[in-house]
Amino acid sequence: MTSIVSRHLFGPGPTNAYPEATEGLARPLLGHLDPAFLAIMDETCEWLRAVWGTAQNRTLPLSATGSAGMEAAFVNTVHPGDVVVVAVNGLFGQRMCEVASRCGAEVVAVQHRWGSPVDPERVVAAHPAPAIVAAVHAETSTGARSDIAALGAAVRDAGDALLLVDAVTSIAGIELLADEWGIDIGYAGTQKCLGVAPGLAPFTISERAFGRRVERPRSWYLDLGLLGGYVGDAGPGPRARTYHHTAPVAMVSSLHAALGRILEEGLDNVWARHAAAGQALQDGLEAMGLELFADAGHRLPELTTVRVPDGVDSADVRRTLLERYDIEIGAGVGEFAASVWRIGLMGPNASPDAVALVLHALGDVLGRPTSG
Amino acid sequence: MTSIVSRHLFGPGPTNAYPEATEGLARPLLGHLDPAFLAIMDETCEWLRAVWGTAQNRTLPLSATGSAGMEAAFVNTVHPGDVVVVAVNGLFGQRMCEVASRCGAEVVAVQHRWGSPVDPERVVAAHPAPAIVAAVHAETSTGARSDIAALGAAVRDAGDALLLVDAVTSIAGIELLADEWGIDIGYAGTQKCLGVAPGLAPFTISERAFGRRVERPRSWYLDLGLLGGYVGDAGPGPRARTYHHTAPVAMVSSLHAALGRILEEGLDNVWARHAAAGQALQDGLEAMGLELFADAGHRLPELTTVRVPDGVDSADVRRTLLERYDIEIGAGVGEFAASVWRIGLMGPNASPDAVALVLHALGDVLGRPTSG
Known part of the structure; x- marks a missing residue:
């Protein structure tokens, strides 16, 4: 043996998982429409709001890894020809350019030396009226931390662009205040400071960004208009679950357990x-x-x-x-x-x-x- | 408590998981580039070939649920304006039409009574020269089983369309012989007869289909051209791993354990x-x-x-x-x-x-x- x-x-x-996350992963599986699972999903979304620092209703774990979170962020919000300004100070900013471009964006990349933080002034000066400004909070490729509060303030002062932020390596590790900083679209991963296996992408989107979304995005799997029903938050009106795809129940239970532990601490x-x-x-x-x-x-x-x-x-x-x-x-x-x-x-x-x-x-x- | x-x-x-799958899920996490994990990934791909009934090199577990497998199937193979004939005898055939359409296909849906199997003659007669013919092997919405061997033969006789098959509910439950039947593109899920939690999409694609693929598909996350390097099978030439996204290591270990048990039986x-x-x-x-x-x-x-x-x-x-x-x-x-x-x-x-x-x-x- x-x-x-x-x-x-x-x-x-x-990273290694929190023991609670491992325990959550190994529990008996539940059906994805079981009332016991729906309660876990609801609480997971609620607890995700806490670690995002947001009251945004549309906060949920997408059923794929953090990189799919990036894809969901752009595929749901980039209309063909939209100008997207991307602050690039490492690999994941570079990747944003590639993903946004595949979604039909006209990408304006603002290059920074690797290892340095994003400079809000340069980012905002790059284009007079972008649809989206995107940046990475914690660049996993370089170890640099950017000031998203300052970037958010600069973006708001400059116009009405949406602020899109990669929080893969920051969530549940360093201060993250999505609402206070003005993050409209955020995605993260479970395998960093959340202490859960890779496999889910915690995601959040503001009402403002949701209102400007692509009605029928190229991706069916990551279509936020359909995913609202999946987590029972289809916006105003009665909460109704609609079947979209089979939730990865074990991973969600594991994330739920880790979030419980984090918020208890x-x-x-x-x-x-x-x-x-x-x-x-x-x-x-x-x-x-x-x-x-x-x-x-x-x-x-x-x-x-x-x-x-x-x-x-x-x-x-x-x-x-x-x-x-x-x-x-x-x-x-x-x-x-x-x-x-x-x-x-x-x-x-x-x-x-x-x-x-x-x-x-x-x-x-x-x-x-x-x-x- | x-x-x-x-x-x-x-x-x-x-379904409930095989005990081996639960055990695999709860093991200590490995890094996604750890030699110990790469060995598990290699063996998982090899064992997936066995349950698919294929020798196709490009057989791997995609890092999302079965529905993302469907999306990967179409997003990588549908060129704008391609005619895709879809045999519809239930919900998942319907969904194929929607997903293919979002990928830019001209969809020809061949409707069948729910509960009945797909009729190869009607499907093949629906269009003289489609790029792709798609069908569901085991319709989860109706419980009907279709004869993919007969469909494959009919498609080959009629022209050179690619055969795209949903094997979500058939894989590791009923006979599935991808190569013998001529399946060019196949996707499945883990949460049915494989006895693993939902979260991965076992996928296979033939050389013929890969050769006709979309070079830069709209989806970066599901781009098979990039994913070849991820599993270390970038086609002819030396095997090289390239970082694409962080593999969902716990789910892959769980699938690996279940496959080992299935092939041992x-x-x-x-x-x-x-x-x-x-x-x-x-x-x-x-x-x-x-x-x-x-x-x-x-x-x-x-x-x-x-x-x-x-x-x-x-x-x-x-x-x-x-x-x-x-x-x-x-x-x-x-x-x-x-x-x-x-x-x-x-x-x-x-x-x-x-x-x-x-x-x-x-x-x-x-x-x-x-x-x-």
Whole structure:
């Protein structure tokens, strides 16, 4: 019999799951129209509103991974020829350009140096009257955090564009206040700070954006007009469930369990825990003589990027960490594939023991012992 | 503390999971690029080829539910203005028309009476030179089984259209021989006879169909040209993994475990088990004086449709079964919503104990005791 492999998932995601999420995943399956499941779905949507920081009725877990959330965001809101301004400061901003373009957008990409945050002034100056302005809150490819509050204010001052935000790596890890910041369309993933397996895309859309949506989008599966009935929130009027597709019941139950745990701990406490773990990791890496990659003052606590020291083989180190310690960390992305590591401390891994473990193990493999 | 709800899922799906699938779901998560996970993904694709009855290299689990499989099938193969002939004998054929139309197809729908199988002659006669002919193998809305071998032969005789088949409710339940029957594009779901939670769409596409695909489909998430690299089968040449999206690792591990169990039992034995359970159920229902809905000779064993007796409230019976016995059966669909029940015995529920339980319980609720 082969033994079951167990890893410390300290890469850019997936992270290890909260124990509650694993328990939710393994429960007996329910029918997707069972009253017991519908209650779980309702509560999941309600709790998602809490982690999004929104009162938007149309907040739900889409039945696919975070990348499908990006697709849903654009396919439902881009009318042919619409100008979409995309702030690009990493891979996921780049991907937004590609996805928006496939949806028929005229894309205006505002390029930023990788590792830097998005500059609201440059983004807003890029076009006088875009239909949509899009940005990534927490760039998973670089570890940079952008100020969405400032971007939202700038976008509102400049006109009436919709604000579309990727919160895949920020949700339930750092402050996220969708309504206060003016996020009209937001998507996320479950496999980062929510501490759930990958497979769902928490999604939210404002009434304003929903009112401007594409009536019959090219995607049937991600059509928000049809999905309203699926979660029993078809807008004003009596709540009615309509069959759209079979909900991924196990994944939804798992997300439900994790959200319950997160809200019981308290969002402020969860954010503080991620902040503390990230700071301790970044301090420890610098104490080891390593250089952080993302700009100071704009570093995500939940995903730390660090430069691979000269003369060190990035892949070798990652392989040794995996083989010796069952620790996964991530490579860099694009031109930084071999010169940057990405270390994620998300969900249950935002903890002192994870910090201690990864610092010790990395110090050992690099021959730079930590003081701990 | 609330007790955990556990149901007998005898509806049209999801079914209860094979125990191996539940175990696979609850294992420690792996990174989506971890060598241990890539080995699981490779074996999953290999085992999917076995249940599809295909040697097609491009066979993989798409990261969304079966309905997204339908979307992937059309979005990757329909060029604007292509004629797509759809055999419609139930809800899922209807849905194919809608999805194909959104992809830009000129749809020719060939309507059949609900409960009847698809008629290959009528389908082939509907258009002289379609690009695609599409049909549902096992119509979940009606319980009818269509002869895809005969349809495939007719399509080949008539021209060079691609054959696109929905195998959501047939895969791993009844005979499915994709290569022998000439299926070019096939999609399925995990929550029926595969005995896994909903959330993945097993997919297969032939070289011929892949060669005619849309180069830059409207969907980035379901773009098969990009997904080849994701599963490490980017066609001829060295196998290389490219990051596309984060694989839903828990669901894939669960599917892997279920497939291992199914192939260990043997596909012939699995089909025979479904056939025996379905026949015993259908015999028992008729012995109870109930009338089956789907045409005799074309009934699916894994999904039985039965007419609600005159004077009986369909929803009342379903509610009582749920409350008294924790048994879920399905309502009918469309105009048959209140006049037909759908009883599924899929995956682990294709068993004598499930037959005995559902017959006894239904007999009890209807006041028609069974002899057993």
